[in-house]
Amino acid sequence: TVVANLCTIWQTRSLDPVRRAWAASRGLAQHAAHAHAEEIAHGIDCRCFYTENFYVSQPVEGHFTYNGPAEFREENADLLSSLGDATGEKLVSVLEAESRRRRDLVQLAVARKRRIGAEYSRKHGDLWRLHERWLHPDFLRLTEAARVAEATGRSLDKFATPPAIAEGVYALQVFSQEFCALLCDELDHFSASGLPAGRPNSMNNAGVLLDELGFSPDFLEPLLREYLRPLSSALPALASLGGAHLDHHKSFVVRYKMGEDEELAAHYDNSEVTLNVNLGREFLGGELVFYGPKEDRSASVSAYHEWSRRGVGHGVLHIGRQVHAALPIAHGERLNFVMWLRSSTQRSITGCPMCDQTDRLLTRNIM
Ligand SMILES: O=C(O)CCC(=O)C(=O)O
Numbered sequence: 406t407v408v409a410n411l412c413t414i415w416q417t418r419s420l421d422p423v424r425r426a427w428a429a430s431r432g433l434a435q436h437a438a439h440a441h442a443e444e445i446a447h448g449i450d451c452r453c454f455y456t457e458n459f460y461v462s463q464p465v466e467g468h469f470t471y472n473g474p475a476e477f478r479e480e481n482a483d484l485l486s487s488l489g490d491a492t493g494e495k496l497v498s499v500l501e502a503e504s505r506r507r508r509d510l511v512q513l514a515v516a517r518k519r520r521i522g523a524e525y526s527r528k529h530g531d532l533w534r535l536h537e538r539w540l541h542p543d544f545l546r547l548t549e550a551a552r553v554a555e556a557t558g559r560s561l562d563k564f565a566t567p568p569a570i571a572e573g574v575y576a577l578q579v580f581s582q583e584f585c586a587l588l589c590d591e592l593d594h595f596s597a598s599g600l601p602a603g604r605p606n607s608m609n610n611a612g613v614l615l616d617e618l619g620f621s622p623d624f625l626e627p628l629l630r631e632y633l634r635p636l637s638s639a640l641p642a643l644a645s646l647g648g649a650h651l652d653h654h655k656s657f658v659v660r661y662k663m664g665e666d667e668e669l670a671a672h673y674d675n676s677e678v679t680l681n682v683n684l685g686r687e688f689l690g691g692e693l694v695f696y697g698p699k700e701d702r703s704a705s706v707s708a709y710h711e712w713s714r715r716g717v718g719h720g721v722l723h724i725g726r727q728v729h730a731a732l733p734i735a736h737g738e739r740l741n742f743v744m745w746l747r748s749s750t751q752r753s754i755t756g757c758p759m760c761d762q763t764d765r766l767l768t769r770n771i772m
């Protein structure tokens with residue numbers, strides 16, 4: 406009894422607060438892990454998303470850091486005075502709106518995904534599963550060779566390696582024409598449904614986020630796991646930047662149309678490796694141009710990729726840090742399938758691709 410009493414006293418006097426603190430911290434951690442899982446599922450991997458690399462096209466074009474209006478005015482006094490009062494204030498209000506959009510993004514994305522899941526009736530239900538017939542025969546052969554190369558600890562045979570059009574930029578066949586045509590048709594059906602679509606990323610305005618349409622579990626994730634990761638592992642220029650450890654993605658279709666988004670300014674991606682495939686429609690122009698890796702970017706174009714010469718289903722697999730831009734289309738409508746492929750392992754070592762830091766990364770394993 407004495408021992409029990411002592412125990413009870415000890416528990417009530419000192420262990421309970423410890424327990425309570427522990428439970429509270431676990432509660433918080435659980436909450437944080439849950440919040441991070443949703444952020445990561447919707448493409449946010451690092452807290453820098455909320456303050457850095459805000460792309461603005463009007464009233465001036467550029468990428469900005471934004472920590473609220475007061476700090477922005479203080480740190481950009483020279484820029485603002487050179488712009489003049491009205492334009493300067495316009496810039497601050499555009500940045501403030503972008504900051505709000507980023508803060509609200511996850512909540513709105515979760516609501517859209519739920520609504521699409523409940524209300525959208527699929528036209529080509531088979532598209533949601535990764536069948537071999539969706540993939541180009543060349544891609545099937547290439548990825549099979551990559552799996553063999555990886556299993557035997559070798560790089561891809563140089564005859565099997567797709568042509569590199571710039572450092573870490575490979576041109577290759579990816580999807581079958583049938584797949585591209587059906588996906589374009591499905592996206593028309595989705596637009597006609599009137600259901601809400603999110604912006605694909607902070608630079609493109611038109612398109613859809615494929616995860617919100619339910620493509621992740623049986624299409625995008627197997628594509629990543631069974632094909633794109635082994636391929637990126639077998640190409641040394643990709644493997645050295647995390648290609649062997651790709652473990653999550655942000656995937657979308659971008660749409661360019663005359664009078665809407667017609668081009669895309671130079672940028673690098675929030676990815677270790679990016680897959681970008683021409684889904685088609687009729688268009689002229691829209692070439693993808695590369696300027697070199699971000700730490701060594703040149704003013705002139707180092708590679709030039711013409712979609713129209715290669716046809717639908719053709720793509721580019723490139724390191725995310727290659728600076729690239731899409732030239733204006735001159736006619737028609739262009740749809741491209743883009744997968745930003747990411748590696749948690751690489752990020753924990755070399756940092757977030759956008760800010761190069763490790764201390765603001767959101768991780769799933771926060772517990
Ligand atoms: O329009 C394109 O083909 C390029 C798209 C792109 O670079 C991106 O979404 O990151």
Ligand SMILES: [Fe+2]
Nearest residue numbers: 672673674729
């Ligand atoms: Fe890009």
